[in-house]
Amino acid sequence: MRPGAEPEPLPLAIVFEDDDLIVVDKPPGLVVHPGAGVERGTLVNALLHHAPSIRHVGGAQRPGIVHRLDKDTSGLMVVAKSERAHRVLVEAIQRARGAPRILGAGVGQSARGSRARRAPRSAATRSTASAWPSSRARASRR
Numbered sequence: 001m002r003p004g005a006e007p008e009p010l011p012l013a014i015v016f017e018d019d020d021l022i023v024v025d026k027p028p029g030l031v032v033h034p035g036a037g038v039e040r041g042t043l044v045n046a047l048l049h050h051a052p053s054i055r056h057v058g059g060a061q062r063p064g065i066v067h068r069l070d071k072d073t074s075g076l077m078v079v080a081k082s083e084r085a086h087r088v089l090v091e092a093i094q095r096a097r098g099a100p101r102i103l104g105a106g107v108g109q110s111a112r113g114s115r116a117r118r119a120p121r122s123a124a125t126r127s128t129a130s131a132w133p134s135s136r137a138r139a140s141r142r
Helices: 043-052 052-056 081-097 135-140
Strands: 014-017 020-027 076-080
Touching: 020 043, 043 052, 076 081
Parallel strands: none
Antiparallel strands: 014 020, 020 076
16 A cells, blocks of 8 residues: 555445455545545545455555446445455456446436436447447547
């Protein structure tokens, strides 16, 4: 971990916890791990206070962290509390990298006040939605 990253008694919304995992509901605005000028007030600082044993799990820069969410993104984060859990989760994420999946759900209005819209239909499989523009749409923007 970078110098200055210490345990801090920050609030955590823990959804699930056992000997190997913590599932945290990360709110928007919370930085996941220290870096880029942010050393305090991160999820890692809060996790180190809640579960000090993660300090040695998965590497010093991001203890326990197996994936991340951007600062302004909210969602569930799975944090490893053991080396075994870290290894298994990282391997599972690496296997899934070839087929990215994004699951999103929303109710009400976004932070900017606009309502969510239906995702466009996939150009390849019309029965599914796609977060990616069709190849025809990309070509027309060039």
